[in-house]
Amino acid sequence: MKKITLLLICIANLVTQASPAESSDWDMNFKDRLGVVPVDGGFKQDGYWVWGSSIVKGDDGKYHMYVSRWPKTLKFHPGWMVASEIVHAVSDTAVGPYEFSDVALGQRHPQYWDGQSCHNPKVFKHGDTYVLFYMGSTHPFEDGVDNPEEVTLGSKYSIVGRSNKRIGVATSKSPYGPWKRMDAPVLDTKPNTFYSFLTSNPTPVIHEDGSVLLIFKSRKYEDAFPYHSDMMLGVAKAPHYTGPYTVAMDEPIFSDTRFGVVEDPYLWKDDSGYHMLAKDMRGVIGGKHHGGIVAHSKEGLNWEIGKHPLAYTRSIKWDDGTEVEMGQLERVQGLLEDGKLTHLSFAVMDGPGGFGNGKNTWNIVVPLVEE
Numbered sequence: 370m371k372k373i374t375l376l377l378i379c380i381a382n383l384v385t386q387a388s389p390a391e392s393s394d395w396d397m398n399f400k401d402r403l404g405v406v407p408v409d410g411g412f413k414q415d416g417y418w419v420w421g422s423s424i425v426k427g428d429d430g431k432y433h434m435y436v437s438r439w440p441k442t443l444k445f446h447p448g449w450m451v452a453s454e455i456v457h458a459v460s461d462t463a464v465g466p467y468e469f470s471d472v473a474l475g476q477r478h479p480q481y482w483d484g485q486s487c488h489n490p491k492v493f494k495h496g497d498t499y500v501l502f503y504m505g506s507t508h509p510f511e512d513g514v515d516n517p518e519e520v521t522l523g524s525k526y527s528i529v530g531r532s533n534k535r536i537g538v539a540t541s542k543s544p545y546g547p548w549k550r551m552d553a554p555v556l557d558t559k560p561n562t563f564y565s566f567l568t569s570n571p572t573p574v575i576h577e578d579g580s581v582l583l584i585f586k587s588r589k590y591e592d593a594f595p596y597h598s599d600m601m602l603g604v605a606k607a608p609h610y611t612g613p614y615t616v617a618m619d620e621p622i623f624s625d626t627r628f629g630v631v632e633d634p635y636l637w638k639d640d641s642g643y644h645m646l647a648k649d650m651r652g653v654i655g656g657k658h659h660g661g662i663v664a665h666s667k668e669g670l671n672w673e674i675g676k677h678p679l680a681y682t683r684s685i686k687w688d689d690g691t692e693v694e695m696g697q698l699e700r701v702q703g704l705l706e707d708g709k710l711t712h713l714s715f716a717v718m719d720g721p722g723g724f725g726n727g728k729n730t731w732n733i734v735v736p737l738v739e740e
Contacts, residue, residue: 395641395665399680403713404736405688410465411714412436412458413731418445420716421633421700422732423492424463425499425544432704433544434458434467434714435490435501436732443517446724450530451510451520452476453488455503457544463704463712464734473548474539479507482535482554488569491702493610495575499541500610501548502583504569506533523595532596534567536585538611555612556585556605563621565590566597572636573610574643574669581607582669583614584634584645587621599625600632602647604670622672629653631662635701637710642667646680646701646713655679661701685717685733696720696727704734712736 413419417438424434439453455474458467474487483505491502508529520526535554541547556568564587573583583605589598601621607614623631631647631654638644643666652658655678663675683698697718704712713735718727 395644396676397663398677399646399661399663399737400677400682402737402739403681403686404738405686406733406735407464407466408687408689411731411733412465412467412469413729414438414456414469416441418443418448418730419732420449420730421489421702422714422716423490423702424704424712424714424734425492425494426463426704426706427494427544429544432460432463432465432467433492434460434465434732435473435492437488437490443520444725445718445727445730447522447524447527447530448517448520449486449488450506450534451485451508451526453486455487455490455501457546459544463706464736467732471545473501473546474503474550477550479509479511481552482507482533483537483550486530489571489700491572493573493575495579495610497542499544500575501539501541502571502573503537503539504534504571505537505554506530506535508533528596532567534569536568536571536583540611551611555607556583556614556616559616560590562616562619563587563589563598563601563624564603564616570633572634572645574636574638575610576638579609581610581614582636582638582643583607584622584636584669586632586634599630600650602631602634618670622670623647628664628672628674633700635703635713637703637705638669639708641665643669645672646703648699648701657682659683659697659699681713685735696722697724697730710737 419438422436457470457473460467484507486506489504493500536556539548539550566588570586602623604617605614630650634647645664649655649662655662660682661680663680664672666672684694695717700716702714718730720727
């Protein structure tokens with residue numbers, strides 16, 4: 370009887386250890402972990418819209434942030450579709466402030482798939498190589514920036530720029546570059562699929578062997594203006610971060626008919642599985658319009674909404690004692706140090722809300738406090 374009792378106890382312990390429900394990341398209430406943000410931290414740059422950052426700690430002990438920017442002579446939206454570039458900024462601390470260093474990925478000839486716009490950076494260090502995932506696009510309209518009043522939603526610039534959005538990878542041995550870019554995207558569109566119109570906003574996990582699980586945003590081609598469906602999220606896999614990439618499922622993992630519409634995901638992995646933060650476009654998952662939601666998956670394909678689905682709102686607690694609801698707060702990304710998620714970064718906009726109502730944008734870094 371004693372042996373049977375001991376055996377049952379051992380089995381129970383193994384089940385408890387293996388159950389992802391016992392993992393802090395599966396049960397985590399992100400809203401309770403968001404720390405105070407330095408008013409003078411993050412990254413901003415005069416004369417530019419800056420949006421969407423990703424951070425990696427370099428061999429030099431400094432923190433390297435990669436940021437999308439485009440000139441304020443263009444409207445915020447859709448200026449990024451036609452003239453965004455990815456720049457590199459550096460700080461001694463994770464929260465900043467970050468100082469501009471160099472242009473990591475700028476414009477090149479429009480014959481290249483990413484010739485006119487590079488956006489949505491996601492940076493990692495794998496072995497001795499820095500790996501930068503991003504969205505690229507191109508168009509033949511060289512006069513776009515010179516005629517900013519014509520760069521509007523529904524214009525030729527935004528229609529072509531949006532439809533040419535694809536996912537790419539660049540590599541470097543140094544966070545300061547130079548970056549080796551590919552002449553073709555690593556994840557293209559495919560007719561008669563949920564990603565027939567565009568692929569963008571990559572968020573990968575690079576495993577120790579260099580293989581990748583990648584979540585990406587997609588739209589399906591439609592025959593009438595605006596020629597595309599609502600946004601969806603799909604999953605792709607690759608044996609190495611340079612490819613080749615294969616879409617793993619015929620259906621999206623998030624859509625208007627599955628959980629709800631989300632975008633701008635951030636993905637990370639621990640011993641219990643994969644975890645994702647994303648922007649809840651309509652508030653149907655977390656209950657807050659444009660709030661953040663958290664989801665989990667054992668293998669990265671089948672997802673479930675977290676126990677505490679609302680991960681964050683647009684309200685920020687600043688270190689001057691104020692709390693402000695930002696006009697926009699999105700493009701969530703995380704910083705992992707020694708395998709632990711220690712910070713989240715966000716793009717923010719002032720104003721009452723809506724891309725056309727803000728006058729300034731910048732990137733902030735939010736420390737996560739221990740549970």
